[in-house]
Amino acid sequence: MSLPNVVLHVADVHKRFGGLHALADIDLQVEEGQTHAIIGPNGAGKSTLLNVIIGKLAPSSGQVVFEGTVLTGRKPYQINQLGIARVFQTPEIFADLSVLHNVMIPALAKRDGAFKLSMLRSLEHEHAVRAEAEHMLHDVGMHSAREDHAGSLSRGDKRRMELAMCLIQHPRLLLLDEPTAGMSRHDTNTTIELLKKIKSRGMTKVIIEHDMHVVFSLADKISVLAQGRIIADGTPDQVRGNPKVQEAYLGGTA
Amino acid sequence: MFEAIFLQFLNGLDKGSAYALIALGLTLVFGTLGVVNFAHGALFMLGAFCAVLFRQLITLETVTLDPTQLSPWGAPLEVREPLVQSWFGDFGAVLVNYSVPFSILLTIPVMLVIGILFERGIIKHFYKRPHAEQILVTFGLAIVAQEIIKSIFGANPIPQPMPEEARGAADIGVWLGMQANVITYPIWRLVYFLFAGVIIGGVFAFLQFTTFGMVVRAGMADRETVGLLGINIDRRFTIMFGLAAVVAGIAGVMYTPLLPPNYHMGMDFLVLSFVVVVVGGMGSLPGAVAAGFLLGILQSFASMTQVKAIVPGIDQVIIYLVAVVILLVRPRGLMGRRGVMEA
Amino acid sequence: MLAMPRKDVVLFLGFAAVVLAMPIWLQPFGAAYPDLLNRFAIFAIFAVGFNILFGLTGYLSFGHAAFFGVGSYAAVWSFKLLSMDALPALVFAIVVSGLFALAIGFLSLRRSGIYFSILTLAFAQMSYNLAYSVFTPITNGETGLQLSLNDSRVLDRMFSEPGPGLPSPTLLGTPLSGYVAFYFCAFFLIATFFIAQRVTGSPFGMMLKGIKSNQTRMNYTGVNTRPYTLAAFVISGMYAGLAGALLAITDPLAGAERMQWTASGEVVLMTILGGAGTLVGPVIGAWLIKYFENIFSAINDGILTQFWGFLPDGAQHTAVLISSKFVGEGWFLTLGLVFVLIVVFLPGGVMEGVRRIAALFRPNKPTPASAGTTASKPHPAE
Numbered sequence: 001m002s003l004p005n006v007v008l009h010v011a012d013v014h015k016r017f018g019g020l021h022a023l024a025d026i027d028l029q030v031e032e033g034q035t036h037a038i039i040g041p042n043g044a045g046k047s048t049l050l051n052v053i054i055g056k057l058a059p060s061s062g063q064v065v066f067e068g069t070v071l072t073g074r075k076p077y078q079i080n081q082l083g084i085a086r087v088f089q090t091p092e093i094f095a096d097l098s099v100l101h102n103v104m105i106p107a108l109a110k111r112d113g114a115f116k117l118s119m120l121r122s123l124e125h126e127h128a129v130r131a132e133a134e135h136m137l138h139d140v141g142m143h144s145a146r147e148d149h150a151g152s153l154s155r156g157d158k159r160r161m162e163l164a165m166c167l168i169q170h171p172r173l174l175l176l177d178e179p180t181a182g183m184s185r186h187d188t189n190t191t192i193e194l195l196k197k198i199k200s201r202g203m204t205k206v207i208i209e210h211d212m213h214v215v216f217s218l219a220d221k222i223s224v225l226a227q228g229r230i231i232a233d234g235t236p237d238q239v240r241g242n243p244k245v246q247e248a249y250l251g252g253t254a
Numbered sequence: 255m256f257e258a259i260f261l262q263f264l265n266g267l268d269k270g271s272a273y274a275l276i277a278l279g280l281t282l283v284f285g286t287l288g289v290v291n292f293a294h295g296a297l298f299m300l301g302a303f304c305a306v307l308f309r310q311l312i313t314l315e316t317v318t319l320d321p322t323q324l325s326p327w328g329a330p331l332e333v334r335e336p337l338v339q340s341w342f343g344d345f346g347a348v349l350v351n352y353s354v355p356f357s358i359l360l361t362i363p364v365m366l367v368i369g370i371l372f373e374r375g376i377i378k379h380f381y382k383r384p385h386a387e388q389i390l391v392t393f394g395l396a397i398v399a400q401e402i403i404k405s406i407f408g409a410n411p412i413p414q415p416m417p418e419e420a421r422g423a424a425d426i427g428v429w430l431g432m433q434a435n436v437i438t439y440p441i442w443r444l445v446y447f448l449f450a451g452v453i454i455g456g457v458f459a460f461l462q463f464t465t466f467g468m469v470v471r472a473g474m475a476d477r478e479t480v481g482l483l484g485i486n487i488d489r490r491f492t493i494m495f496g497l498a499a500v501v502a503g504i505a506g507v508m509y510t511p512l513l514p515p516n517y518h519m520g521m522d523f524l525v526l527s528f529v530v531v532v533v534g535g536m537g538s539l540p541g542a543v544a545a546g547f548l549l550g551i552l553q554s555f556a557s558m559t560q561v562k563a564i565v566p567g568i569d570q571v572i573i574y575l576v577a578v579v580i581l582l583v584r585p586r587g588l589m590g591r592r593g594v595m596e597a
Numbered sequence: 598m599l600a601m602p603r604k605d606v607v608l609f610l611g612f613a614a615v616v617l618a619m620p621i622w623l624q625p626f627g628a629a630y631p632d633l634l635n636r637f638a639i640f641a642i643f644a645v646g647f648n649i650l651f652g653l654t655g656y657l658s659f660g661h662a663a664f665f666g667v668g669s670y671a672a673v674w675s676f677k678l679l680s681m682d683a684l685p686a687l688v689f690a691i692v693v694s695g696l697f698a699l700a701i702g703f704l705s706l707r708r709s710g711i712y713f714s715i716l717t718l719a720f721a722q723m724s725y726n727l728a729y730s731v732f733t734p735i736t737n738g739e740t741g742l743q744l745s746l747n748d749s750r751v752l753d754r755m756f757s758e759p760g761p762g763l764p765s766p767t768l769l770g771t772p773l774s775g776y777v778a779f780y781f782c783a784f785f786l787i788a789t790f791f792i793a794q795r796v797t798g799s800p801f802g803m804m805l806k807g808i809k810s811n812q813t814r815m816n817y818t819g820v821n822t823r824p825y826t827l828a829a830f831v832i833s834g835m836y837a838g839l840a841g842a843l844l845a846i847t848d849p850l851a852g853a854e855r856m857q858w859t860a861s862g863e864v865v866l867m868t869i870l871g872g873a874g875t876l877v878g879p880v881i882g883a884w885l886i887k888y889f890e891n892i893f894s895a896i897n898d899g900i901l902t903q904f905w906g907f908l909p910d911g912a913q914h915t916a917v918l919i920s921s922k923f924v925g926e927g928w929f930l931t932l933g934l935v936f937v938l939i940v941v942f943l944p945g946g947v948m949e950g951v952r953r954i955a956a957l958f959r960p961n962k963p964t965p966a967s968a969g970t971t972a973s974k975p976h977p978a979e
Contacts, residue, residue: 080819094810397933567731574719
């Protein structure tokens with residue numbers, strides 16, 4: 001039912017919490033290879049929408065379809081196995097392990113899928129996985145820190161490592177939840193640079209963000225959420241010029 | 255048949271009261287301090303031994319040899335004079351008779367001090383540490399407490415007599431308009447049940463009607479916000495821990511006539527009380543109390559011969575069975591809140 | 598499968614040498630007699646197995662003694678019904694405890710955190726209570742399960758007539774007593790250490806560490822954690838069963854007290870004391886506890902009086918009185934105190950202490966991330 005180049009289709013999603021209509025009539029189509037940003041002021045329903053997309057919240061009506069598969073009701077690991085990776089607002093990493101191992105775990109998980117007893121051979125013999133992980137750390141500029149304790153990294157480095165953890169799985173869709181939240185200006189800029197760099201990989205990305213700077217430097221397409229509804233949809237230029245958006249959002253913060 | 259069921263119901267009340275009291279303190283500590291206290295049973299046990307100590311103190315005797323009187327074997331007769339009687343006269347005899355309730359007076363300050371020492375000395379360093387480490391350190395404290403008691407009072411249970419007036423049984427059936435001797439119930443168990451009711455009511459009233467209690471309840475609902483309000487949470491935490499220790503302690507004192515205290519009774523009750531707390535729902539005070547009585551009564555029914563004939567051994571495992579079923583089917587317990595301790 | 602990195606080979610060979618030479622190097626400590634050596638090996642196996650669950654996945658089980666007890670019962674039943682040979686007893690014990698662990702783990706692992714701990718505790722207490730009541734035909738209740746002259750021993754009877762008196766366990770005809778029994782246990786300790794080493798250093802082990810570190814990230818990495826934790830649970834249950842069976846082999850008797858929660862607590866103590874999440878830590882913890890249990894329980898007032906002999910009379914008396922509370926029957930008090938101190942000041946156990954001391958000697962070298970340790974000293978990245 002969705003067009004062949006639509007990767008993620010949020011179809012007529014409503015979400016009510018008691019009397020509160022948190023999401024109303026959300027219809028989003030994310031096209032392959034695009035970076036699609038969802039922006040909106042605080043309380044607009046961005047987090048709710050994200051939670052509906054990843055199946056954490058069940059929509060009151062409507063559904064979320066990823067490449068022809070309905071996501072609703074699936075467990076996080078099943079959603080990941082379909083090819084969706086996620087970056088969290090606060091980096092979710094393995095703080096007790098080394099940076100290299102942090103990146104190797106997703107690679108192994110991707111390779112071995114479910115639990116297998118063949119996983120009892122030695123780690124030292126996982127040359128391919130190790131090489132891939134090191135390569136990925138190069139890409140995000142973290143190679144020299146590969147033996148470091150992940151818990152002791154700076155916020156920006158944690159984010160870069162988390163990105164590497166997602167990218168090594170070659171997801172077809174990458175969800176980014178406020179990737180620069182709580183970061184210094186410097187860390188924000190390096191993160192934007194990194195996201196621009198991985199843009200060339202042709203991966204579809206959905207970014208939830210309220211930082212305009214981040215959104216306009218990255219997005220191909222922007223959907224503006226206000227009070228649970230999509231009030232505007234289009235290229236950055238279209239959205240920038242939209243008076244409704246300026247009223248609902250830019251007017252308040254700019 | 256009705257009488258039998260009613261009797262089992264009553265029989266479950268005293269054990270249920272003890273469970274409810276221990277679970278109440280456990281939940282208070284968990285809800286306010288966020289600490290999983292495996293030493294809480296030990297506090298119950300320490301309270302019980304306060305009663306033992308009190309009785310030992312008031313029954314100290316002076317022994318003098320009276321050379322004017324000779325025993326049948328020709329040795330001078332020993333004259334034992336209880337110290338309390340020489341000091342307090344007749345009141346001494348009353349004191350000895352009512353040693354268990356009177357020992358509460360000793361127990362309250364002792365448990366308060368022990369509780370504060372526990373919290374200030376050890377527990378407060380564990381607020382931010384993982385639950386596993388809290389379990390481990392309080393588990394260690396429990397071992398220390400019970401071993402100290404064992405080395406002082408020995409390994410054998412020390413029976414504590416109840417006041418003479420409470421030794422008989424109350425004919426509850428008559429009160430309810432039934433024939434005499436249909437339903438009789440030991441008076442002390444009734445006393446314990448009423449006592450538990452008073453304590454539980456007191457704790458709830460304290461939390462409901464005092465400013466202190468309001469802050470504590472707010473803290474149980476949302477610890478971070480209360481911390482942000484600039485309220486000195488630390489001192490309140492200490493007091494809460496002391497209060498929980500006192501509740502556990504006097505619960506232990508009053509239980510001594512029903513179960514001669516021994517050094518490992520704390521652990522025996524703790525395992526059950528944790529089950530009670532979990533069944534009630536981690537962090538829910540009414541849940542803990544309700545589950546305490548519920549499990550006590552269930553246990554009493556499971557020990558009926560008729561029930562045991564159908565399911566052999568059920569009396570041994572009923573509590574754990576209930577816990578397992580509740581945890582698997584309704585992990586938040588009867589009244590638990592979402593997201594507590596689920597990580 | 599057999600190819601190992603050199604570091605691991607060195608550790609393994611070193612460990613094997615230390616274990617095999619125990620009868621020699623424990624001589625000066627007065628601990629080199631078979632009965633105690635057996636316990637060193639057996640409880641080390643128990644702790645190493647427990648660590649595969651607790652140390653790697655972070656799931657704190659308070660019911661592992663149940664598997665230990667089941668292993669003992671299974672071994673004694675194998676002696677009674679099949680043969681006095683140790684091998685069928687071990688196989689039977691490992692299979693039975695593994696199945697038991699599978700059932701309990703399947704249910705308990707539906708929850709995590711303290712709920713998991715309580716579930717395991719509840720199952721273990723149920724097993725313990727039932728062993729004393731309904732299951733007395735299997736467990737022989739308070740007396741404990743023992744060998745008797747009328748046991749069938751089907752396999753043994755096929756080859757030989759029963760001799761007079763109670764038989765004792767053998768290994769392919771060789772009686773398992775004295776140092777033979779110790780080397781039998783030592784072989785299993787070394788073998789199980791090897792397996793634990795392989796588990797820790799494998800992708801499987803890394804997944805377990807990932808589960809301990811961040812379960813959320815693990816889920817969003819596409820990993821269904823349940824099969825991993827269940828595998829770890831069953832493996833550690835089988836280790837416990839093996840240890841229980843070995844205890845029954847060195848002394849063919851099984852009692853329900855082995856399943857009590859205090860016994861579960863003991864293996865937790867051993868693992869924490871040595872260092873949870875490390876390979877050798879649990880072994881060291883088990884040895885320390887069993888060694889000091891042995892020493893401390895044997896000390897009596899006479900020895901103490903001698904020890905404090907240099908003090909004047911009054912002080913000597915007081916010193917003896919106080920210190921006597923910590924030895925003999927009071928050994929558990931010492932254990933509890935040490936345990937509290939360890940959890941408060943050295944949560945990584947003896948192994949963390951060793952690391953800290955080692956770090957003092959090379960102060961400028963940044964500590965590389967060592968997987969699975971609770972010690973995490975922050976240091977700037979790059």
